[in-house]
Amino acid sequence: MPELAIARSGLPTRLFRSLRLPLNDRFAVFGLLIYLVFVVTALFADQIAPYDPTEILYTEDYDLAADMRPGQEGFILGTTSLGRDVFSQLVYGTRSALLIGVTAAFMVALIGSLVGLVSGYFGGWTDAVLMRLADIAFGIPFLPFVIVLAAFLEPSIWNVVLAMALVLWRDTARVIRSQVLTLRSRGYVDAARVAGSSDAKIILRHIAPNILPLSFLYGSIAIGWAILTEASISFLGFGDPESISWGYMLQDAFASQALAKQAYYWFVPPGLCIILVVSAGFFITRGYENILFPKLGR
Amino acid sequence: MAHLKAALSRTLQLALVLWAVVTILFLMFRLMPGNPMAAYIDPTFTAEQQEALMAQFGLDKPLWEQYVIYLGNLLQGELGQSFRYREPVAERILALLPNTLILTFTSLIIAYAFGILAGAYLAWRRGSAVEKVAIPIVLTTRAMPEFWLGMVLLAIFSFWLGWFPAGGTRSAGSDYGGFWGLYTSPDFLAYLALPALTLAIYSQGLPLLLMRSNMLDVMKEDFVTMARIKGLSTWTVVVRHAARNALLPVMTSFAIAVGYQLQGNVVVETVFSWPGLGRELVRAVSASDYPLAQGAFLLIAVVVILMNLIADLLYSLLDPRVSHA
Amino acid sequence: MAGAGMRPIDPIASEPLVSIRDVQLHYRMGGIFSAMRGRSSVVKAVDGVSFEIRRGESVGLLGESGCGKTSMGRLLLKLEEATGGEIVFAGEPVTALKRAALKRYRARAQLIFQNPFDAVNPRFSIRAALSEPLENAGIPAAEREGRIVKALELVRLPQPQQFLDRYPHQLSGGQLQRVVMARALILEPDFVVADEPVSMLDVSVRAGVLNVFRDVRDRLGLTAIYISHDLALVRYVCERTIVMYLGKVMEDGPTEDIVREPLHPYTQALVAAVPVPQPDQSHDPLPIGRGAPDPRNPPSGCVFRDRCPYAFERCPVEVPRLRQVGTRKVACHLFDDTTGKQ
């Protein structure tokens, strides 16, 4: 019998593998590709966008370049009523969308996973207190909360992120907790205790690796939520005036009578971008679910 | 008896949650940087006039005293005076509540009726071409910002085709005479159509996906296999056994969806100038009208919490494993 | 004291290694909040169990599902905290063990799990799974591989080297259960609790695992508790049997005596009900009434009385105490001195 020598791979590789990306699901791969495109766009926004998104542009005749139709005067997607380049705004919007989406999702997944882990593993009073906190978070109307917080604190994307993290951890925490409860009742966790392993070791070695994909799953759902929320907040006028986001573009379009003017190019592109990013997240999520909960799939 | 106790304990728990939310709300509105009245204090006011105004709204007292007064007032249903309208907050928001509830329930009932049927159908036709096309579409509708969907529908059906009015709840000068007269008039329904459709399109995904995945789970249960071995008709197997069991969590999700929808209404009401709670909240926050914003927020929170409770109770009522423990 | 004195045992060895005194494990159903309002729905998984195990003894813990046998095993390993009573191991109260002392105890007392596929983390190679106890016991990395191979040889896994880098799903149930056994034995414990170690395995491989268990126990002089619902298996492994029902001990004595002449009405029913793989069997009616044990709502007095064909006035009023009857102990009013024997 030949020796089975499996090389021990490095930590990053193992971490990547433990995320168990759903690479055999066509939709999930499609989602990952969309993400890739948007990430590249965000990284190279300076190179891709022809103009500064906030710059007020003029035509060669020194007229204000407002209300340009797509293609007119070389503006790919036209200009806004203030004379800003729609395409450039769209490109830079990718940046704030991803920034908000990823940071908010990271915080939500992190807080939720930690709370769920501690709550589920230690149980008792810790669990009771943490779960009552989750109940309270469930009692807070999410969007109004974010609006109020964003309006009272300085309107910045970070306050939007903070407001989301303060509320949205609840869903992740509940799911992770119940997963931890299941894991905790697994024989190998008892086996580790009987083998003399400490709580910390058990959590790190036996429990955390098993909930990591679930955290990632909830993270990827939260990306979508965060982007949608930011869009809503900006649309209502509580967004960060400093940064150009897709929500801001939609607000600008709405306020500039885009509907009456039939200026589809003002609100269709940013809307489609939001849908693409968010649904890409959903597709990845679904791929994950098929791996984590194979019973749902065929 | 045990159920009554369980229901009572759940109610108690949620009362605790309500108190916590009320307190968070208080702190949020009182601990904000700056003078809450800043927007309403005319720079020409003298110091005395400013203080008198502060006293009028009870803002001159120490924080804890304000808290006690606030709680006391809440218990009496007293939500204070709106800065902007100079009228009781409670009256104003209660007048807006029916508009919001009508929009919410109309859209959700449509969404659930469609979602449950379509979800059950897709589960039954699992693996078919219909399913392969439908699921990504449903996921996409969940990925749309509601207000954007509203804008698109407005652009098409109102501005382009001119089939529906662009915003508000009634045509100028129309009078319907009484509550029911208003809510059943064709004019009102025309105004309701687009916002309700927007919310329904956005909301149908949840019951649809939930119903579908529950059905897929239930159809793998032994009792469904047994129903087939019993030689029961496909209709009986799918509807009486699979769908009936899959429906349980979907029904309870309805109550929770009402809570979510109320939050989502904030943007859609703004797009369609629908005079409801959400739009009022946005306007109050923009105008720094704290008592009004606080009242609207509180009312939404109460409905959300109440709906969470109803979801719980509904579940224990509908599931014999709980109701006949 | 006939039974206990039958075997010639030297005084040091006859001192009990494990003493269980009036141990209880009561679960409160419902959350903390319902308990705060005085709503008590208590399940008595283990309710006042007492017995002693001498060094080198093998005791079978026998009973139906819900009788508390598995909870008893978990209490012994401190996987569960007793809500009352005391467990003493080698003179030290297990119930009070903390940190370092608990770690030392974990090296001396071990558990063999019921479901091998659940007991080994599917993400761990066999090497990693067996390293865990060694790591915790502070065995230097260089020595571990040797110990692992030795332990696998002990449980008769042929060519142990070939298994080290495999994962649980690549092993058969029988092989994996041997790995689980090896993990329990790797630190050379004194005391092993085996919780239905073959109930998940197919009949044809069961015998192999049982034989290894018997063999290793004898070779290492282990003290063992074998938990099972199957009297035939207990008989194969243990010289003494403790019969439990709804959290209580019903009968405790030499296995052969129990098999040949069960005293407690419950044990009688149990022995009569065990099917045997022989064609010519009596189809006599079972000496038991209808009714099913409900751990949440046990009858008053003797917990078995609702199914007992011999129950009389005393049974609902008084909980029978475990008393010595010949070679064994029985908890039944039929054997009260005042009533006389049957």
Add this chain to the structure above:
Amino acid sequence: MTEPLLSVRNLKVSYAVGGGSVDAVDGASFDVPRGSILGLVGESGCGKTTVARAITRVIADNARITGGEMIFEGTDIAAIPERQMNALRWRDIAFIPQSAMNSLDPVYTVESQLHEVLRRRGGMDRRAAQARAEELFEMVGIEKSRLRDYPHQFSGGMRQRVAIALALALNPKLVIADEPVTALDVIVQRQILDQLRELQAMLGISVILVTHDISVVAYVCDRTVVMYAGRIAEEGPMEAVLTRPMHPYTMGLRNAFPDLKGAASGTLTPIEGAPPNLASPPPGCRFAPRCPFALEVCTRAQPPLRELASGHRVACHRADEAPVLRELAVRTETWLVPA
């Protein structure tokens, strides 16, 4: 001997797994005589449950009956259209599942589930159905006041009785019981087996009892079929198969099984190795890799099922030497190293 109620001939069932397919049942042939209990015994994965389900033709989504005949009262029910088969289900062939907990619909009362079968499949009206439901409960020994209870309100043993009542509702000719007592404690197990035997004798029906436990077979069955790795190893009268086994696998199984009535010092002997992976079964006899008596021919050719005594059939190349092999098989040394 009269014509059997059911004759299964060369039944094949395969599962689609991954890209390929696995033959879970590979040519099973056996008879179910009228008015008797047939024990279908084997270890996990041997195909016994698949055979049982194949007879109802309600099988897993990824499974397919790929060959063979099932002659039920002169009709090949493997070949009839689904509509005709569906008419037969429950009226002629009923089923008792392993776990009655999961096989009763949790949201309906037991009464409503009895009514469903009696009215929708039996064509009874409300009143007749109610009378029959009460009669059935009496038959299985449950008070009729419990008809209005939900499944979760019954104990495990009671639920199994409900499952029996359901199976008998339409007076079927054949009842297939798939591990009906596996999840139960010994005492309840014995009670249910007694009940099953009693009702079977009273109604004169045929029962196929699927089990992994030869002591259950010994307790209630008249005939037995031993399966191994998707094939029939041995088939015959229960007494003959258990006391004079002709297949080495059956012999090994006997050795590995503890016997409470046997000698105290008996030794159990395992069969070394594990059943083959059915995705790539060994050529020839599937038991050969674990068989201490295997010859060269066993690894090459599949042994046919041969009738060696009246009604006793074996699939083993060395079946003629069975008496000698039996002598050897009781010795532990024989099984230590597989040939």
